[in-house]
Amino acid sequence: MKVKMILPALTEALSPFWRPIKYSLFPPLGLATLAGYLREDDEITIQDEHVERLDLSDEPDLVVIQVYITSAYRAYELADHYRAKGAYVALGGLHVTSLPEEAALHADTIFLGPGEDTWPSFLADFRAGWPGKVYRSRVRSLVSAPRARRDLIKRHLYLVPNSIVVSRGCPHVCDFCYKEAFYAGGKSFYTQPVDDALAEIERLPGRHLYFLDDHLFGHPRFAAALFDGMRGMGRLWQAAATVSSVLKPGLLERAAESGLRSVFIGFETLNPANLEAQHKYQNRIRDYNAAIRRIHDLGAMINGSFVFGMDDDDETVFDRTVEWAIEQGIETATFHILTPYPGTPLHQRLAARGRITTGDWDLYDTRHAVYRPARMTAETLESGYWRAYQEFYRWRSILRGAWTKANYKARLRHIAYAGGWKKFEPVWDWVIRTKRVSNMLPLLESVLAGFGQQESRCGELITDERGQRNQQGDFDAPTKVSPIN
Numbered sequence: 143m144k145v146k147m148i149l150p151a152l153t154e155a156l157s158p159f160w161r162p163i164k165y166s167l168f169p170p171l172g173l174a175t176l177a178g179y180l181r182e183d184d185e186i187t188i189q190d191e192h193v194e195r196l197d198l199s200d201e202p203d204l205v206v207i208q209v210y211i212t213s214a215y216r217a218y219e220l221a222d223h224y225r226a227k228g229a230y231v232a233l234g235g236l237h238v239t240s241l242p243e244e245a246a247l248h249a250d251t252i253f254l255g256p257g258e259d260t261w262p263s264f265l266a267d268f269r270a271g272w273p274g275k276v277y278r279s280r281v282r283s284l285v286s287a288p289r290a291r292r293d294l295i296k297r298h299l300y301l302v303p304n305s306i307v308v309s310r311g312c313p314h315v316c317d318f319c320y321k322e323a324f325y326a327g328g329k330s331f332y333t334q335p336v337d338d339a340l341a342e343i344e345r346l347p348g349r350h351l352y353f354l355d356d357h358l359f360g361h362p363r364f365a366a367a368l369f370d371g372m373r374g375m376g377r378l379w380q381a382a383a384t385v386s387s388v389l390k391p392g393l394l395e396r397a398a399e400s401g402l403r404s405v406f407i408g409f410e411t412l413n414p415a416n417l418e419a420q421h422k423y424q425n426r427i428r429d430y431n432a433a434i435r436r437i438h439d440l441g442a443m444i445n446g447s448f449v450f451g452m453d454d455d456d457e458t459v460f461d462r463t464v465e466w467a468i469e470q471g472i473e474t475a476t477f478h479i480l481t482p483y484p485g486t487p488l489h490q491r492l493a494a495r496g497r498i499t500t501g502d503w504d505l506y507d508t509r510h511a512v513y514r515p516a517r518m519t520a521e522t523l524e525s526g527y528w529r530a531y532q533e534f535y536r537w538r539s540i541l542r543g544a545w546t547k548a549n550y551k552a553r554l555r556h557i558a559y560a561g562g563w564k565k566f567e568p569v570w571d572w573v574i575r576t577k578r579v580s581n582m583l584p585l586l587e588s589v590l591a592g593f594g595q596q597e598s599r600c601g602e603l604i605t606d607e608r609g610q611r612n613q614q615g616d617f618d619a620p621t622k623v624s625p626i627n
Contacts, residue, residue, distance in 0.1 A: 255279030323485030
């Protein structure tokens with residue numbers, strides 16, 4: 143059987159105004175995971191439109207397309223193209239789960255929720271000649287899941303080919319997040335067996351790893367066992383955590399000892415009323431400053447995530463947020479406009495109040511205001527969003543943030559990471575055009591390794607493990623915004 147798996151390009155990824163490097167970071171691990179359920183004699187192709195031009199002249203028997211909200215129109219276009227050629231088309235992902243009636247118009251089969259249980263059931267039905275129209279996930283488990291087909295991934299096209307997901311979902315429930323809609327009908331947070339996760343890590347070449355889990359620290363016992371198992375592997379890794387998990391004693395230390403060098407933290411807002419309104423309870427009554435100190439003291443850097451446009455925000459929120467992030471020495475920041483994704487409580491609430499202004503999914507990219515803000519105009523929200531990025535990544539801001547660090551080595555690392563990521567667009571563009579993205583990985587590893595050699599406030603030296611010891615299957619990636627801005 144000939145199987146074609148496609149990750150269509152997000153609308154913003156094809157725009158000349160967006161940063162190509164953002165879309166050359168991670169391979170389509172969700173599709174590679176689904177490919178693990180196929181037979182050895184199946185002819186499988188995975189194509190990621192973010193990094194290569196799609197071959198639309200082929201004639202596969204089965205086409206599988208992963209759909210995000212801002213790739214929905216492109217996904218439907220591709221689905222219609224292949225159906226017209228006689229291929230059987232299956233659609234799945236966050237957007238399909240949120241709007242199944244819309245997606246079903248362009249597919250022979252749709253998948254709702256994660257695919258560990260539904261995808262193998264569909265394959266059996268498809269081979270038997272009676273595939274269903276809708277497969278809804280009910281059973282949630284990663285036990286005995288097959289290996290992702292990483293051999294189908296074109297590693298040389300990605301800066302971070304060693305992306306990995308060892309859990310699904312998140313233990314928290316935030317109003318603006320897709321998670322509850324995507325995992326409706328079953329568990330919304332579950333993990334791989336620790337031994338399976340460690341075995342997958344051992345199989346990956348090189349040193350660098352990026353955990354794309356929504357919340358790697360979300361199950362403390364699992365996380366502690368994982369970090370303990372990674373000690374001595376010589377890995378340098380990045381992941382997402384919450385403020386509350388960072389403040390818990392012991393777990394962050396274990397992570398740092400096993401190679402943690404960068405943490406994505408969803409601060410989202412500095413306003414307690416906004417946290418309450420969005421049910422972001424894991425951030426309430428938390429000391430953001432203490433969390434930042436803990437991360438920096440253990441030699442890791444921070445990518446802080448912030449959301450503008452919550453109901454208690456006015457036009458002063460942008461400058462206040464940027465100034466705070468700079469003063470805290472946060473190395474990189476990701477800013478977003480609050481976006482009411484279909485299927486979320488936020489969308490339901492704003493729709494009931496008549497505040498949503500457009501159903502054009504291409505604009506649901508966290509860069510456009512698709513609703514009426516409570517205390518400012520949509521134009522003010524959008525211009526403030528852009529100003530926040532400009533101000534945070536000005537050279538003077540990068541230098542101010544760097545100078546919050548205690549020594550010159552740490553300051554240089556801050557400048558290298560923040561400046562290298564945002565201030566050298568022509569270099570990144572050339573690297574991408576010449577298909578040399580993976581050649582930049584050693585540079586990334588050297589910067590991350592440096593962050594693991596800072597002196598803590600307690601006077602202890604955290605060194606990288608190599609210096610001491612010489613060392614998914616579902617239809618969607620994690621539901622958060624990408625942890626690299």
